[in-house]
Amino acid sequence: MKRYFIHTFGCQMNVNDSLRMGEALAKASYGPTDRAEDADLILLNTCAIREKAEDKMLSALGRYRSVKASRGALLGVGGCVAQQEKDRLLKKVPYLDFVFGPDAISRLPEILARVEQDRVRVVETAWVDSEEYVFPRADPNSSAGKVTEFVTVMKGCDNVCSFCVVPHTRGREVSRPFPQVLQEVADLAGVGVREVTLIGQNVNSYRGGLSFAQLLRRTAEVPGIQRVRFTTSHPHDLSDELIDAFAAQPKIAPHFHLPVQCGSDRILKKMRRDYTVAQYLERLGRLRAARPGIAVTTDIIVGFPGETEEDFQATLELTRAVRYEGQFSFVFSPRPRTAAGLHEQEWGPVPHEVKVERLERVQKLQRQISGELMAAQVGSEVEVLVEGPSRTDPSRRFGRTPENRTVNFDGDAPDGAQVQVRVRSATPNALSGEQVMPEGRAA
Ligand code: SAM
Numbered sequence: 285m286k287r288y289f290i291h292t293f294g295c296q297m298n299v300n301d302s303l304r305m306g307e308a309l310a311k312a313s314y315g316p317t318d319r320a321e322d323a324d325l326i327l328l329n330t331c332a333i334r335e336k337a338e339d340k341m342l343s344a345l346g347r348y349r350s351v352k353a354s355r356g357a358l359l360g361v362g363g364c365v366a367q368q369e370k371d372r373l374l375k376k377v378p379y380l381d382f383v384f385g386p387d388a389i390s391r392l393p394e395i396l397a398r399v400e401q402d403r404v405r406v407v408e409t410a411w412v413d414s415e416e417y418v419f420p421r422a423d424p425n426s427s428a429g430k431v432t433e434f435v436t437v438m439k440g441c442d443n444v445c446s447f448c449v450v451p452h453t454r455g456r457e458v459s460r461p462f463p464q465v466l467q468e469v470a471d472l473a474g475v476g477v478r479e480v481t482l483i484g485q486n487v488n489s490y491r492g493g494l495s496f497a498q499l500l501r502r503t504a505e506v507p508g509i510q511r512v513r514f515t516t517s518h519p520h521d522l523s524d525e526l527i528d529a530f531a532a533q534p535k536i537a538p539h540f541h542l543p544v545q546c547g548s549d550r551i552l553k554k555m556r557r558d559y560t561v562a563q564y565l566e567r568l569g570r571l572r573a574a575r576p577g578i579a580v581t582t583d584i585i586v587g588f589p590g591e592t593e594e595d596f597q598a599t600l601e602l603t604r605a606v607r608y609e610g611q612f613s614f615v616f617s618p619r620p621r622t623a624a625g626l627h628e629q630e631w632g633p634v635p636h637e638v639k640v641e642r643l644e645r646v647q648k649l650q651r652q653i654s655g656e657l658m659a660a661q662v663g664s665e666v667e668v669l670v671e672g673p674s675r676t677d678p679s680r681r682f683g684r685t686p687e688n689r690t691v692n693f694d695g696d697a698p699d700g701a702q703v704q705v706r707v708r709s710a711t712p713n714a715l716s717g718e719q720v721m722p723e724g725r726a727a
């Protein structure tokens with residue numbers, strides 16, 4: 285059997301797409317290997333969200349060139365850079381065999397046949413129209429033994445945030461029909477999965493025959509499923525119906541990733557985010573009233589063109605006001621074909637060293653807040669869904685709380701069990717403790 289190796293860059297969407305690539309390759313009689321050196325086929329599943337991600341993939345391609353030369357392995361690039369660069373990538377990288385976009389994953393066997401038999405270099409980056417697009421169905425067997433899994437509910441994005449390349453690399457929004465989503469969730473529950481995360485670029489605008497709030501509730505009702513999560517949501521689509529679902533269905537995990545990007549209305553407007561800080565806080569207030577204790581995380585961009593120290597101070601202020609559980613923060617990276625990328629010079633580029641310094645300041649503040657929120661858990665008992673051995677110390681167990689806090693603990697609970705853990709210590713990133721044993725059992 286021939287072997288494939290996939291190097292995945294970027295977000296959960298890509299991690300999930302790589303699994304679908306593996307399933308498509310199985311149909312072409314390819315099996316997986318963990319070592320590129322053993323592979324007959326090397327795929328890079330790429331990310332274009334920031335320039336750095338693109339640079340990393342180009343240097344990885346350089347490394348795989350020697351494997352190609354020594355074993356005659358085929359080399360293909362998929363994902364967002366493939367969609368963005370199309371045939372330009374074949375010109376730029378002469379030893380590359382093929383380029384395929386996110387909509388071509390299920391056609392990988394045909395693409396490979398053309399490359400192998402016809403000895404041609406292939407570019408497959410056409411979009412598939414909404415009515416015709418068929419979401420690749422996950423093979424539940426590849427999830428056997430896993431406690432938590434992702435389920436795709438939509439692809440693409442219809443927003444036009446001025447910094448973001450996603451609408452160009454993932455196309456228009458297409459929602460997956462809800463019966464397919466629920467069937468996949470039921471199949472996953474059938475092989476032991478206990479937690480699912482519904483994923484899409486903007487899940488709140490889901491339109492697959494139910495509203496997103498209805499889809500969440502129906503997912504939570506699938507027998508065997510104990511927790512439901514989702515990502516990502518755009519604040520301007522955060523409906524009252526979704527907030528109500530948090531109040532009504534305890535299996536919807538009390539964690540909300542709500543990317544704000546910036547704390548200044550002036551910059552939010554230039555980002556074309558379609559909400560003000562006051563509106564964002566109002567939505568958040570309702571959410572917290574509906575589900576007290578809900579953990580909120582966000583994404584932040586610093587150094588957007590024209591961002592002044594005062595605008596940045598507003599981001600720090602918002603961070604303090606919301607007290608986020610965590611933030612993913614980035615320096616602005618100009619992207620091709622985006623308004624902010626094209627107009628950076630005119631809108632006022634922020635010098636690189638200022639961007640980096642602002643990033644450090646917001647990250648320092650967030651670490652302090654995360655540390656305080658985690659320290660407040662010490663001494664309490666938390667509910668943990670067990671996912672496996674601890675990564676830092678395999679003699680301990682690892683899992684997450686409903687709020688998505690990671691926990692390493694002493695205990696013997698099997699994967700998939702929900703147990704109580706008494707928290708003994710905390711860092712900004714993880715809690716540590718011991719399993720609370722039922723009466724009569726020693727820890
Ligand atoms: N759909 C999500 C939303 O609306 O918030 C975001 C998806 S994007 C893959 C993840 C994050 O990358 C964004 O929230 C943003 O913070 C960051 N990002 C996107 N474009 C960026 C850029 N040009 N420079 C820096 N960070 C960027």
Ligand code: SF4
Binds near residue numbers: 441444449451485518
């Ligand atoms: Fe990008 Fe904005 Fe769409 Fe998110 S909502 S994927 S940031 S365009």
